[in-house]
Amino acid sequence: MALLPPVIATLIADTKEYQAKMTEAQAKMAAFGKESMTTSEKMAAFGSKAASAVIGVGVALGVYAAHEAYKFQEALDKVQNQAGLTTRQTEELGKSIQNISNVTGVTNEKLLEAALITRQAGLSAASANDLLNASAKASVITNSSVVDVTKSIVAAQTLQIAKGMEIADLTGVLVKGSYAFVGGLQAEEAMLSGKIGVSLAKYGLGLKEIIPLGAEFAKIGLPTKSIVAFTKSLGLITAPIKDAKGNFTAYAKSLTSLGLDQEKLAASMRSGDIVGLFSQIKAVSGGNASKEGVLASAVFGSAGSGAALAILKDYNAYLKESKNLTGAGAETLTSGFDEALKQIGPQLNVVKTNFNNLMVDAGKLLLPTVAKITSWVSSFAAELNKNDALRKVFGVTAATAFVVAVASKITKSIQSVMGLFGKGAGIAATNANTAALEANTIALGGKAAGAGALATGGGLLKNVLKFIPAVAIGAAAVAGLEYAASHGPKYADGTSQRRLQYRGLVPSGKTTVNLTLHSRSAKSGR
């Protein structure tokens, strides 16, 4: 019997590139530690406890920055994949989201979720940007989710109930409408994108007519079934008043007998004047509740009369809501947002998102895809110097994080980088006297920073390890995971090999996986 080749599939998982990157990072950190040790030796008079706390914050934030940047990039990648965006479009989206986040204080994550909705709805980049901006502002005003607001706007546009309206105007109307809507903007969104919105839109009603109606229904928690029956009954009003023989229909006759004119009602209906429609009924009833019931049944049928009566009974409030919306628009949004920003909560959110976006930018340094360190250095320093709030609250911690982040990339640039802060910045510590530490840290970040650093340092130090995997993921994005499968051993007798290759994605989403299949013919000569 001829010698048979074994039939074996060999699978090799090889993380050597990843390992190499990690080892490289280890070496860098070791070198960095060595350098700082030399520096610390020079400061023999100073102790280490408080300084450790400060730098603990630094390390934590440095790694936190990488974590944030990775999270942001990952979320952007998801949007890119799900909405089919190009790399350039994704980068632009990322920038505009950070800008909106900086202004409104809405987090990048929420904005990215909203961005996905806009792109999936088929909006262009410019329209999507306007919509996100308006949604973010509206969410601040109404204290609701930016995702819900975005859904509302998309729903309004899809249903064509906001014909000819600019996004800012439309959002202004939604915001104003939400003030009188039980359940707020979220309930308003649910109404607009649900059965009720669709049914009312079917009869050509606009946003400003639908919202007051929805608000009235929401007040008494009217079931959707009744509301849909009401909307269906609107079709009766616009039906022809005469049949094929030229005689008045039974519906028209019944209205006439009650003192209503179907033609006038239909005219109001066709022009979207629902208020006018109800005012005619109200006028004929003369304020008599039982007559209102009879009229409602006659006009809207027995199924639709329940919802109609809800409006007739609370007619004044309905009228007020309708009038309120008449003047609503972009101005409502702007003024509402300005007002909201005067409050401490939204202001703090803005500071937080500004800081977070700085961290995202800082973290990009730790991700291997970003190499433009010089431009970032300048903008970071400028931002920190010009932004009082940031400098006071996060001055030291941010600056320290910055140093650590930069150090892991370009250790030797620390001194020139620190010069950008315009001061002989220093972080030092005395063994027992924390006041000395404060005095030194104030030089870099102001008084609040010195105290803040001391207060938060220890806690954040504990979180260092928690964030380290994020750095690892950053490294993995470059290194990736490589594995190959070979079918059969390699032969020395020169027998030909058949090769089959597969390509796929590894977790980083950026590295190619090659599965290689080797095999050869048996000795039988095939």
Place this chain on the structure above:
Amino acid sequence: MAEIIISGISDFDKALKADIAKSDVAARNIVVKGAFVIERKAKEEFRARPSGSQRTSKSGRVYYQGAPKYPAVPPQPTQRTGNLRNSIKTQQIKSLGLGRWQSDTGPSVKYAGFVEYGTSRSREFPYLTPGLKNSSEEINLIAQEEWRKAQE
């Protein structure tokens, strides 16, 4: 002159080392689980034994009938006794160094190569080649999952 004191380097270093160790574990898990996938997929390549093709004589000996009544359906191999199919197993798992692992999967019967590659008298009935091909997607998913776990 700016003075910076850095601490926490050793913690950071430890974490990096731990991460390297975790990626080693991930590499091992990938090849181990991947080997099982290849084994399963290779076995799935076999056509089930045709009904009625297995007969037992009065003496108790079991016969398996082939063509013409129960012909093969090339290129898919047909299970007769099931020896070849049942012999497909993960044969070894070994480390090739830190972060590098290898697993070997295949049949152990002597005629395995004849079936897989064919002979001068018979065409090939590959089972490991398509089995491996069909495994790639699942192996990718395993790799992603293991990698994710390693990063947690």
